[in-house]
Amino acid sequence: MHSVLADDQQREPSVDRTDGPRRRATIHDVAKLAGVSRQTVSRAVNDKGEIDPGTKERVLEAARLLDYRPSRFARGLVRKGTVTAGLVIPDLMNPFFPEVAAGVLEAAEQRGWQVVVWDSRTDDAREREALDVLSHQADAVVGYFKNPDDVLARHLGGVPLVLLERGPQQTRFAAVGIDAAAGLEQGLAHLVRAGHRRIGMLDGVHGPGPRREAFLKETRRHDLPVDDSWIALCDEHSVAGGEAGMERLLDERPEITAVFGFNDLIAIGAMRAVRWRGRRVPEDLAVLGFDGLSLGELVDPALTTLHIDKRRLGRLAVEQVARLRAGEEPMSGADAWVIPELVVRASA
Amino acid sequence: MHSVLADDQQREPSVDRTDGPRRRATIHDVAKLAGVSRQTVSRAVNDKGEIDPGTKERVLEAARLLDYRPSRFARGLVRKGTVTAGLVIPDLMNPFFPEVAAGVLEAAEQRGWQVVVWDSRTDDAREREALDVLSHQADAVVGYFKNPDDVLARHLGGVPLVLLERGPQQTRFAAVGIDAAAGLEQGLAHLVRAGHRRIGMLDGVHGPGPRREAFLKETRRHDLPVDDSWIALCDEHSVAGGEAGMERLLDERPEITAVFGFNDLIAIGAMRAVRWRGRRVPEDLAVLGFDGLSLGELVDPALTTLHIDKRRLGRLAVEQVARLRAGEEPMSGADAWVIPELVVRASA
DNA sequence: TTGTAGGCGTTATCAC
DNA sequence: GTGATAACGCCTACAA
Numbered sequence: 001m002h003s004v005l006a007d008d009q010q011r012e013p014s015v016d017r018t019d020g021p022r023r024r025a026t027i028h029d030v031a032k033l034a035g036v037s038r039q040t041v042s043r044a045v046n047d048k049g050e051i052d053p054g055t056k057e058r059v060l061e062a063a064r065l066l067d068y069r070p071s072r073f074a075r076g077l078v079r080k081g082t083v084t085a086g087l088v089i090p091d092l093m094n095p096f097f098p099e100v101a102a103g104v105l106e107a108a109e110q111r112g113w114q115v116v117v118w119d120s121r122t123d124d125a126r127e128r129e130a131l132d133v134l135s136h137q138a139d140a141v142v143g144y145f146k147n148p149d150d151v152l153a154r155h156l157g158g159v160p161l162v163l164l165e166r167g168p169q170q171t172r173f174a175a176v177g178i179d180a181a182a183g184l185e186q187g188l189a190h191l192v193r194a195g196h197r198r199i200g201m202l203d204g205v206h207g208p209g210p211r212r213e214a215f216l217k218e219t220r221r222h223d224l225p226v227d228d229s230w231i232a233l234c235d236e237h238s239v240a241g242g243e244a245g246m247e248r249l250l251d252e253r254p255e256i257t258a259v260f261g262f263n264d265l266i267a268i269g270a271m272r273a274v275r276w277r278g279r280r281v282p283e284d285l286a287v288l289g290f291d292g293l294s295l296g297e298l299v300d301p302a303l304t305t306l307h308i309d310k311r312r313l314g315r316l317a318v319e320q321v322a323r324l325r326a327g328e329e330p331m332s333g334a335d336a337w338v339i340p341e342l343v344v345r346a347s348a
Numbered sequence: 349m350h351s352v353l354a355d356d357q358q359r360e361p362s363v364d365r366t367d368g369p370r371r372r373a374t375i376h377d378v379a380k381l382a383g384v385s386r387q388t389v390s391r392a393v394n395d396k397g398e399i400d401p402g403t404k405e406r407v408l409e410a411a412r413l414l415d416y417r418p419s420r421f422a423r424g425l426v427r428k429g430t431v432t433a434g435l436v437i438p439d440l441m442n443p444f445f446p447e448v449a450a451g452v453l454e455a456a457e458q459r460g461w462q463v464v465v466w467d468s469r470t471d472d473a474r475e476r477e478a479l480d481v482l483s484h485q486a487d488a489v490v491g492y493f494k495n496p497d498d499v500l501a502r503h504l505g506g507v508p509l510v511l512l513e514r515g516p517q518q519t520r521f522a523a524v525g526i527d528a529a530a531g532l533e534q535g536l537a538h539l540v541r542a543g544h545r546r547i548g549m550l551d552g553v554h555g556p557g558p559r560r561e562a563f564l565k566e567t568r569r570h571d572l573p574v575d576d577s578w579i580a581l582c583d584e585h586s587v588a589g590g591e592a593g594m595e596r597l598l599d600e601r602p603e604i605t606a607v608f609g610f611n612d613l614i615a616i617g618a619m620r621a622v623r624w625r626g627r628r629v630p631e632d633l634a635v636l637g638f639d640g641l642s643l644g645e646l647v648d649p650a651l652t653t654l655h656i657d658k659r660r661l662g663r664l665a666v667e668q669v670a671r672l673r674a675g676e677e678p679m680s681g682a683d684a685w686v687i688p689e690l691v692v693r694a695s696a
Numbered sequence: 697t698t699g700t701a702g703g704c705g706t707t708a709t710c711a712c
Numbered sequence: 713g714t715g716a717t718a719a720c721g722c723c724t725a726c727a728a
Contacts, residue, residue, distance in 0.1 A: 073422075078706050294441070424704095
């Protein structure tokens with residue numbers, strides 16, 4: 001066995017530190033230790049054919065000795081093809097998002113892409129930080145954002161973006177989303193069919209958006225008495241947010257016989273608040289959610305909700321990215337929408 | 349001078365001359381188009397000081413035209429410091445794991461690391477695939493694995509690994525974990541204090557492990573009548589798995605007055621099964637969970653459980669990785685454990 | 697202010 | 713089989 005001490009020719013000059021974080025071994029070090037050329041090392045490490053079994057073994061031994069691992073940067077530089085997507089999620093504690101993420105991961109994996117995940121915790125500044133990093137490290141970004149178009153563009157530096165839900169001031173990026181109108185059509189029809197006429201809504205933190213709009217539209221269509229006083233804002237998309245919001249709504253509009261929650265967590269919070277007040281669900285007050293979390297089956301009464309195929313939403317977003325990258329026109333309209341489906345359970 | 353509206357950023361550059369397979373623009377292309385050297389482009393793009401505002405604008409315009417974005421590989425090669433960790437999660441639908449992931453992401457972000465996430469879906473083969481990829485693209489891996497040490501090592505190719513939970517055949521990698529013994533000590537003490545003597549367990553899919561072991565130990569300590577017939581295996585770590593497992597357990601041991609579930613989902617499944625049989629929780633049968641999911645507060649009755657600080661677990665794992673990378677000794681024993689805390693609610 | 701030279705770690709190409 | 717040599721795209725000197 002050769003015993004070639006890596007006599008660092010031009011690197012860290014003459015400093016022979018035995019401890020501390022040593023420089024990572026390169027292909028060159030391995031080559032020297034094994035007494036072969038870099039090329040041969042490459043052949044051995046990458047399991048190429050044209051190499052003598054003996055030298056191969058010797059090279060691999062040297063590599064092991066030096067704890068050599070090829071640099072992914074150098075490799076990426078020379079072998080194209082590694083695609084990395086960034087995924088920005090607002091709240092990992094809301095079961096909705098992990099499921100969307102699962103869809104993204106699934107589709108990305110099928111294409112051989114990697115996914116770098118960021119948790120923005122519903123914070124505008126953190127969204128921007130995420131973009132600052134991902135714009136340097138990812139080939140495309142997918143996610144939920146509150147920042148307006150121009151801000152996003154500024155922090156994106158040209159990296160393609162696909163929104164998982166288009167916000168009010170977000171029109172120029174590709175997006176996928178949920179067909180709230182189609183969902184609420186089913187939802188309100190169901191409530192009206194059950195005899196409800198005084199229906200309130202617990203909206204999310206962002207205020208006016210597709211869900212509220214659709215709610216208002218359907219509500220008018222059925223000729224129900226509704227204005228903004230029938231809508232309460234929740235300051236969190238969570239059970240606690242729903243509880244607090246429902247308290248306020250009941251104070252404002254005690255006459256309601258049904259509520260539509262911005263999402264399932266809020267709806268579940270609403271149910272709890274209703275019961276605190278000694279009213280029964282659904283007999284005194286019906287509750288309709290939006291999301292279709294499996295959690296909704298576990299609460300009592302089980303939550304009637306507009307179920308969304310969240311995995312599909314995630315997969316759709318990846319497909320959208322693929323189109324962008326291929327220079328194709330992104331899907332738009334119904335092709336890029338997931339349509340909610342009413343799931344009737346006990347709460348409404 | 350041309351001016352390109354930002355709306356175009358979703359499309360491919362219109363200037364795409366040079367026919368052929370449209371190569372991505374490099375710093376060189378920009379330099380040529382702007383009529384400057386590559387360094388000047390670098391200065392403009394990286395916002396360095398020493399550059400004439402005029403040329404800078406010209407360069408940036410050229411970059412925009414060509415849709416130029418610096419190669420992360422070339423950059424990584426020259427600017428060290430980008431650390432990427434791989435995170436392998438078995439089941440994103442179980443609320444436990446997103447919360448651990450949140451802890452990992454949080455800690456990683458603080459260190460300026462990125463995290464590539466893989467969903468192994470509790471599948472051995474998928475675990476290996478994840479490692480095959482991550483060993484090439486990540487500087488370290490954190491995750492849940494079922495494969496034994498030697499298999500992991502083989503697919504790891506020298507990349508440091510930190511297990512989020514040490515399995516039976518996994519001894520040679522660094523790990524963090526949960527102190528099941530400390531948890532069950534509290535849990536069983538609580539049940540015994542409440543007068544229970546005939547206590548069953550719903551174990552997870554992997555069979556014998558720290559939780560079962562701890563259960564058996566505590567059970568013996570309190571001198572309770574327990575052997576394997578008091579333990580049923582669930583074939584899924586889910587509510588459905590818990591329901592099915594509880595059915596079997598009740599068939600085998602109808603005399604039990606309390607059950608300990610491997611995790612909260614299983615425990616919740618158990619509660620449902622108990623009620624199907626017309627027995628009340630906790631009056632006829634008490635249920636104790638393990639995990640402390642917030643979901644447990646929403647079910648009826650609310651779940652008594654051994655709460656784990658899941659975010660902390662994730663953060664701990666990242667810290668463990670940092671030690672490995674620094675060449676330090678990884679934490680071991682109690683330092684690397686999260687201790688469960690009994691949260692008494694209505695179910696037991 | 698701007699350009700030239702060289703190196704980062706790896707692989708492809710083409711000799712030997 | 714094996715080894716020079718030349719990219720790959722970028723950045724940090726240093727020179728002009």
